[in-house]
Amino acid sequence: MFKAVLNNRSAEPKNIRWFYDQYAPMLLGYINGIVQNPQKSEDHLVAILTSFVKDVVVSPEKNRLNMWLELRQYAQSKLTLYTAKDHPSNHNQSVPKGGLDVLDDLQKRIFCAVYYHGKSIQYLATTIGCDESEIRNQLKLSIDKMRRASGN
Known part of the structure; x- marks a missing residue:
């Protein structure tokens, strides 16, 4: 003990x-x-x-x-x-702002947490308060939006 x-x-x-x-x-x-x-x-x-x-x-x-x-x-x-x-977030880290501008607040939060800060889907679902499938869906939508905005 x-x-x-x-x-x-x-x-x-x-x-x-x-x-x-x-x-x-x-x-x-x-x-x-x-x-x-x-x-x-x-x-x-x-x-x-x-x-x-x-x-x-x-x-x-x-x-x-x-x-x-x-x-x-x-x-x-x-x-x-x-x-x-x-794990303090590094605000000086280079984040391509042009691509993130097309995302809404939730998508931006999820994308940055997963891609730049290495957070897991399970962790985000717990902290945000929604199910893992919704987090995955929002992450996929954010990636699709950023691809379309960049012309890929």
């Missing part, structure tokens, strides 16, 4: 241990799917569990499914912040 969970004095240790035992494996799998670096995933897990226990009332009486969904949603919002710190 992580030191951060054991040494947290802001809540009753019995509840923290119960919470850790119940949700840490699922949460670590979820985080690792997004971060894809075992050490950073564990670091994010510690930070998210610690802040979740401090910010949200954790009790064994809550419905397990509701608690997991609440934790996953909390982790998703925190991971967006953490991954932005780990």
Whole structure:
């Protein structure tokens, strides 16, 4: 068990241990799917569990499914912040502005995230809040628009 969970004095240790035992494996799998670096995933897990226990009332009486969904949603919002710190977007990177001007905001966001920042379709679907097929469709449409605009 992580030191951060054991040494947290802001809540009753019995509840923290119960919470850790119940949700840490699922949460670590979820985080690792997004971060894809075992050490950073564990670091994010510690930070998210610690802040979740401090910010949200954790009790064994809550419905397990509701608690997991609440934790996953909390982790998703925190991971967006953490991954932005780990992988800041490089605004000085040369992006051909002429081609991107033909795209709407969503298509531009998806295209730049996938092509220039290396984000996955699954990650974008999670952060934007739509299904993966819609992300793929918007990416395909953006590529088609840019090809037509450049004459290819």
